[in-house]
Amino acid sequence: MQITVKYIFVTGGVLSSVGKGITAASIGFLLKQRGFSVTMIKIDPYINVDAGTMNPYMHGEVFVTEDGGETDLDLGHYERFLDINLTKNHNITTGKVYLSVITKERKGEYLGQTVQVIPHITNEIKDMIRSASKESHADISIVELGGTVGDIEGLPFLEAIRQMGLEEGPKNSIYIHVALAPTLSTTGEQKTKPIQHSVTELRRIGIQPQIVVARSIAPLEEEARRKISLYASIPKKAVISNYDVDTIYRVPLILEEQDLPELILDKLDLNGIPKPDLAYWKEYVDTLSNAQKEVRISMVGKYVKLKDSYLSIIEALKHAGASFGVKPRLKWFEATDIERGKIDVEKVIEDTDAVIVLPGFGKRGFLGKIEAIRVARESETPFMGICLGMQLSVVEAARNLLGLRDANTTEFDPNTPHPVVVLQEEQKRLKQLGGTMRLGAKPIRILPGTTVHKLYGRDVIVERHRHRYEVNPDYIDRLESVGLKVSAVSLEDELRVEAIEYDKKVHKFFIAYQPHPEFKSRPLRPSPAFRGIVAAALGVSV
Ligand code: GLN
Numbered sequence: 001m002q003i004t005v006k007y008i009f010v011t012g013g014v015l016s017s018v019g020k021g022i023t024a025a026s027i028g029f030l031l032k033q034r035g036f037s038v039t040m041i042k043i044d045p046y047i048n049v050d051a052g053t054m055n056p057y058m059h060g061e062v063f064v065t066e067d068g069g070e071t072d073l074d075l076g077h078y079e080r081f082l083d084i085n086l087t088k089n090h091n092i093t094t095g096k097v098y099l100s101v102i103t104k105e106r107k108g109e110y111l112g113q114t115v116q117v118i119p120h121i122t123n124e125i126k127d128m129i130r131s132a133s134k135e136s137h138a139d140i141s142i143v144e145l146g147g148t149v150g151d152i153e154g155l156p157f158l159e160a161i162r163q164m165g166l167e168e169g170p171k172n173s174i175y176i177h178v179a180l181a182p183t184l185s186t187t188g189e190q191k192t193k194p195i196q197h198s199v200t201e202l203r204r205i206g207i208q209p210q211i212v213v214a215r216s217i218a219p220l221e222e223e224a225r226r227k228i229s230l231y232a233s234i235p236k237k238a239v240i241s242n243y244d245v246d247t248i249y250r251v252p253l254i255l256e257e258q259d260l261p262e263l264i265l266d267k268l269d270l271n272g273i274p275k276p277d278l279a280y281w282k283e284y285v286d287t288l289s290n291a292q293k294e295v296r297i298s299m300v301g302k303y304v305k306l307k308d309s310y311l312s313i314i315e316a317l318k319h320a321g322a323s324f325g326v327k328p329r330l331k332w333f334e335a336t337d338i339e340r341g342k343i344d345v346e347k348v349i350e351d352t353d354a355v356i357v358l359p360g361f362g363k364r365g366f367l368g369k370i371e372a373i374r375v376a377r378e379s380e381t382p383f384m385g386i387c388l389g390m391q392l393s394v395v396e397a398a399r400n401l402l403g404l405r406d407a408n409t410t411e412f413d414p415n416t417p418h419p420v421v422v423l424q425e426e427q428k429r430l431k432q433l434g435g436t437m438r439l440g441a442k443p444i445r446i447l448p449g450t451t452v453h454k455l456y457g458r459d460v461i462v463e464r465h466r467h468r469y470e471v472n473p474d475y476i477d478r479l480e481s482v483g484l485k486v487s488a489v490s491l492e493d494e495l496r497v498e499a500i501e502y503d504k505k506v507h508k509f510f511i512a513y514q515p516h517p518e519f520k521s522r523p524l525r526p527s528p529a530f531r532g533i534v535a536a537a538l539g540v541s542v
Contacts, residue, residue: 007133037139040090045094050096092129195228220243293326294326295537296354297353324534331352335372349379359516366388382536383509386518395421420475444491464516465515511532
């Protein structure tokens with residue numbers, strides 16, 4: 001039987017970063033709570049084929065999917081809010097669309113036609129949206145268009161979703177526009193003119209939104225709602241107020257209160273669905289925001305000026321914290337500042353309950369990270385290393401415990417006499433950078449008797465990866481002689497080190513992971529690795 005997918009297209013206006021991704025994810029959450037199978041797609045109009053080659057400073061974290069897609073961080077929000085796994089097909093970029101069209105053109109698949117933005121690019125976009133939606137067997141597919149209406153690079157995507165509305169029919173598609181209603185600091189007045197303009201811009205392309213979600217600091221005032229309703233030509237109840245709240249996980253609750261799901265379902269001809277009981281979610285959100293007790297964690301990395309670079313890690317810590325009824329208080333340290341002596345490394349372990357050395361690429365700040373690892377080890381402060389954080393834990397041990405002074409990862413010193421972390425064998429043959437790391441979900445065998453085994457309670461786990469370098473197995477015996485044991489290996493070949501930990505005699509809680517456990521953490525299913533570090537920080541058992 002052919003199942004019709006219903007499409008919800010979410011566009012943005014006025015400014016980017018107003019919380020369109022959270023709004024879309026919250027809508028997905030509310031519809032899923034009503035029993036629908038919901039999937040989500042993010043469109044990013046940039047030319048990069050995927051986010052993998054982008055600096056986190058520009059665009060925030062690169063979110064890794066199970067199938068090894070290097071995607072936009074909004075996919076992380078979607079996975080966490082809906083508790084689903086997405087694939088790389090759920091992040092569509094201009095680069096991906098053009099790559100596919102140009103590849104077909106070179107193969108002669110267009111049979112002599114002139115290949116053009118309309119219809120070829122727009123058809124490709126529509127095909128990608130439809131096939132990602134169908135692949136997930138979704139009843140409802142939410143498609144979020146990145147950027148704001150009026151961006152030149154967004155035009156082909158707007159045209160494609162306009163056409164889809166026509167082709168799918170009014171009962172199978174709906175347009176929601178999320179835009180900012182700024183408040184003037186002088187008068188405190190909420191202004192709607194920017195929204196009026198962005199709706200006009202959307203209409204100029206041929207899209208009439210049926211719902212406008214206004215982002216604002218405080219709940220939308222009656223007058224603002226009236227004006228948006230009038231100028232956007234939608235009933236007042238279709239103007240939804242999405243105001244600032246204490247935690248992103250409260251957004252579904254404020255949208256639910258305004259009956260946004262009913263409004264959507266009514267338009268999509270899906271009536272008579274009872275309202276779900278969200279008491280459990282409200283309770284969770286209240287635990288997140290009302291927790292009095294804090295757990296202080298020092299975060300050491302090189303992209304700390306843009307916290308979005310570590311978004312999934314921050315969320316994973318919140319989830320783990322909530323499961324113990326505590327709130328993480330994160331203290332950020334720029335590794336370069338430690339390296340240059342601008343910050344005394346001892347500050348990393350002062351007034352803190354744990355230290356995390358974060359993932360990263362490139363040489364800048366790596367000595368600062370090694371120093372942070374050293375002080376955490378020497379002071380027995382609970383420690384977690386992630387990816388590069390694990391690789392540098394090995395370098396630190398080799399330098400400071402084994403006395404191999406110039407030990408290094410070959411990423412930072414290709415000629416080191418002691419290459420304790422090396423490029424993976426298969427990487428040596430590669431010529432291209434994009435999408436070529438060891439990526440995505442890989443099975444891992446946890447060695448019995450280790451703390452990691454105690455945390456996960458399983459012999460085999462699956463975590464997501466994103467790396468090119470790995471621990472050099474030739475040094476494992478020597479590292480073990482100073483108490484740094486291998487706690488997990490890759491199931492595929494048993495040689496790759498996936499986690500390490502110090503013997504309890506050396507350090508009470510020091511664990512580092514090659515994969516990124518943060519990507520699989522969910523609000524109500526926190527990652528065992530993150531629960532581990534929070535428990536150690538609190539001095540309680542998991
Ligand atoms: N740069 C290291 C590698 O490629 C670590 C990567 C990471 O931290 N995600 O292996």
